[in-house]
Amino acid sequence: MSLAAIPPATPSSALESVIQRVKEGSRAWVKLGLRERISLLEELRQGFAAVAEPSVRAACEAKGIDPESAVAGEEWLGGPLVVLRNMRLLVESLKDIQRHGVPHIPASRLRTLEDGRLAARIFPKDTLDGMLLPRNEGEVYFLPGVTAANLRDHQASFYRKPHEGRVCAVLGGGNVNSIPPADCLYKLFVEGTACVLKMNPVNAYLGPFLEKAFAPLARLNVFAVVYGGVEEGSALVYHPAVDEVHVTGSDRTHDALVWGPPGPEAEARRARNEPLLKKPFSSELGNISPVVVVPGPYSEGELLFQADNIAGMVSNNASFNCNSAKLLVQPRDWARRSQVVDGVQASLGRAAVRRAYYPGAEQRWKQFTEGRARLRLVGTPGSGELPYALIPDVDPAQAEDRVFRQEPWCTVLSETGLPGADDPVAFLEKVVPFLNEKVWGTLNATLIVHPKSLKDPTVHAAVERAIRELRYGTVAVNTWPAAGYALVSLPWGGHPSSTPQDIQSGLGWVHNTLMLEDVEKAVIRAPLTNMPPPPWVPGHRGARELARKLVQFELGPSWLKVPGIAAAAMRR
Numbered sequence: 001m002s003l004a005a006i007p008p009a010t011p012s013s014a015l016e017s018v019i020q021r022v023k024e025g026s027r028a029w030v031k032l033g034l035r036e037r038i039s040l041l042e043e044l045r046q047g048f049a050a051v052a053e054p055s056v057r058a059a060c061e062a063k064g065i066d067p068e069s070a071v072a073g074e075e076w077l078g079g080p081l082v083v084l085r086n087m088r089l090l091v092e093s094l095k096d097i098q099r100h101g102v103p104h105i106p107a108s109r110l111r112t113l114e115d116g117r118l119a120a121r122i123f124p125k126d127t128l129d130g131m132l133l134p135r136n137e138g139e140v141y142f143l144p145g146v147t148a149a150n151l152r153d154h155q156a157s158f159y160r161k162p163h164e165g166r167v168c169a170v171l172g173g174g175n176v177n178s179i180p181p182a183d184c185l186y187k188l189f190v191e192g193t194a195c196v197l198k199m200n201p202v203n204a205y206l207g208p209f210l211e212k213a214f215a216p217l218a219r220l221n222v223f224a225v226v227y228g229g230v231e232e233g234s235a236l237v238y239h240p241a242v243d244e245v246h247v248t249g250s251d252r253t254h255d256a257l258v259w260g261p262p263g264p265e266a267e268a269r270r271a272r273n274e275p276l277l278k279k280p281f282s283s284e285l286g287n288i289s290p291v292v293v294v295p296g297p298y299s300e301g302e303l304l305f306q307a308d309n310i311a312g313m314v315s316n317n318a319s320f321n322c323n324s325a326k327l328l329v330q331p332r333d334w335a336r337r338s339q340v341v342d343g344v345q346a347s348l349g350r351a352a353v354r355r356a357y358y359p360g361a362e363q364r365w366k367q368f369t370e371g372r373a374r375l376r377l378v379g380t381p382g383s384g385e386l387p388y389a390l391i392p393d394v395d396p397a398q399a400e401d402r403v404f405r406q407e408p409w410c411t412v413l414s415e416t417g418l419p420g421a422d423d424p425v426a427f428l429e430k431v432v433p434f435l436n437e438k439v440w441g442t443l444n445a446t447l448i449v450h451p452k453s454l455k456d457p458t459v460h461a462a463v464e465r466a467i468r469e470l471r472y473g474t475v476a477v478n479t480w481p482a483a484g485y486a487l488v489s490l491p492w493g494g495h496p497s498s499t500p501q502d503i504q505s506g507l508g509w510v511h512n513t514l515m516l517e518d519v520e521k522a523v524i525r526a527p528l529t530n531m532p533p534p535p536w537v538p539g540h541r542g543a544r545e546l547a548r549k550l551v552q553f554e555l556g557p558s559w560l561k562v563p564g565i566a567a568a569a570m571r572r
Helices: 012-029 034-063 070-100 179-189 201-213 215-219 230-237 251-259 264-272 300-319 337-348 361-369 424-438 457-469 482-487 543-555 559-569
Strands: 110-112 118-123 137-142 166-171 193-198 223-226 244-248 281-284 289-293 325-331 376-378 388-394 412-418 444-448 474-477 519-525
Touching: 012 166, 012 193, 012 223, 012 230, 034 070, 034 179, 034 201, 034 215, 034 543, 070 179, 070 300, 070 482, 070 543, 118 519, 166 179, 166 230, 179 193, 179 201, 179 244, 193 230, 201 215, 201 223, 215 223, 244 251, 251 264, 251 281, 289 300, 289 424, 300 325, 300 337, 300 388, 300 412, 325 337, 325 424, 337 376, 337 388, 337 412, 361 388, 361 412, 412 424, 424 457, 444 457, 457 474, 474 482, 482 519, 543 559
Parallel strands: 166 193, 166 244, 193 223, 244 281, 289 325, 289 444, 325 412, 388 412, 444 474, 474 519
Antiparallel strands: 110 118, 118 137, 137 519, 376 388
C-alpha cells in the first residue's frame, strides 16, 4: 500500500460536523491551564516522533526521493525536526509563563537600533541550542513603540488576556511538511485558537499522520483535519462558525478568498476596500527571494562556499520553497560578477535533478525560460523532471519582466546587475529601493557581505541601514533565510507593510515561540564561510544522517549527542 495515498474529499455533512465540534471545543480550550498545556505538548512530541519515519517515507515517495539517500535529509529537516523543535520550545515558553508571566528574554539580550527601535537576540538561547546552527545569531526587530521597559506588554497576549474561544480555518501549505502542523501549533498554543486544518491536495497524504500524532488535540475537540480542493476550502473558510483564516499558499488564493474570483468585480471590491471575506486573515504567500552579493575582497574559496550556499537555496525541495533563491542581485560592473554566476552553475551541477512534483511547474518553467538568449540549463532531466535554469543578466530597467514580478515556483534562478562596481555603500543604496519597489514579495532576502568590508565603519553602517530598511519579514546575512524558518523561535512571515489590497507575501507571523508581538522583522546572521557547511549545499553526503540525529537531539537535547551531530555534519 502506498504511504503517499491521498484521502478522499471530506463530504459537506462531515465538514459541518467537524466545524461544530471544534467550535464547541474552542470554548473549553481557552480555560485549559498551563500545566495541562505543557503535559499535552509533551504527549504531542511523543506522538509526532512516532510518525516521523513513516511520514518522511511518504514524502519521499510523493516527491520521488530515495528514502535512504542523502537527499531524504531534506524531508527530515523540513518536517519532523522543525515540528519537534517547535513543540519543545513551546514547552519552554509555557514554563516561562508559569514563572515570569511571559516567555523570558534576559535584558542582556536587548539592544537599541540606530533608529531608536528595540531589537532582541533570540538565537541561540544557550550554547547547547547553538548546536543547531553553529556560529549563527538570530534577532527580532520590533516596530516603533516597543521598548525594553514595555516588552512584556508585547508578548503572549492570549495568556494575559484570553479571548472566549475562536476557530481558525487553516489552509495548509503543500510543499513543506512542517508547515501545516507548525501553523496549527502557533494558532493553538500562541494565540489560543482551535483549528480545522484543510490539507493541500499536493501533500494530503500527510493528513492521516497528523491525525494520529495530534490525536490528543482531537480528543479535546480543538483540532481536526479535512480534505479536498477549492470547494471544500471555500466551504470551510466562509462557514459562519469559523472566526478567522490562515493560509499558506499563493497570493492568488488569498485574493480569490478575500476579494472574489479574478475579474472586474474583484478589482472593484479591492478599490472600494469591500472584501467578501471580513474575517481576520493571516497568510504566508511566497516570494521572489533575492540574494544580494555585496562587492568585497572575497577569496576564491569564499566565493565557492557562497556559490554552494546559493545553489542549495535553489535546489532544496526541487525549488518548491517560498524562500528558494530566485533572484541573484550583483553590481553590474563588478569584476567578480560572472564568477559568482559560474560558481552557482557548477554547484547546481552537483545537485540531483528532481521530480517536478508540484502541479503546473513545467508550464511555469517554460514561461520563464522561453526566448531567453542567455539561458543556461543544468542537469539532464528524466520523465517528470526539470533541469535547473539560470537566466543571467536580466535588465533591471525592464520592470515588468516576470522575473521581478512573479514567483517562478520551479527550478529557475535569475540574475541581474544594478549600476555599480566595487563600492559596497553605493551599491546598497541602489539595492534597497530596487528590492522594496521593483521586486515582488516581502518574505525574505539575503545579503552576502565580506567580514573585512564590515570592519570599515562606513560599510558597516550601510549594511545595517539596508537590513533595517529592507521590507522583508526575514533578512539573512551570509545564509539562507530558511535557517530562520527552521529555528522556529524567530517569527516567520511577510513584512507588516503589506495590505490586504496588495498582500505580497502575506500578513501575520507563525513559529515565534517567544510569542512576540508588534514585530517588524527577523534577522539571522552567519559567517561568510562555516565549518561544517550547511546541510542544504548540493552533494552533502551526511544530510540524512545529520537530520535524523538532530531530530533525536530535539527529543532530548544533550551534549552527549553533539559529537555524532558534528561527525554527520562534516560529511560534505
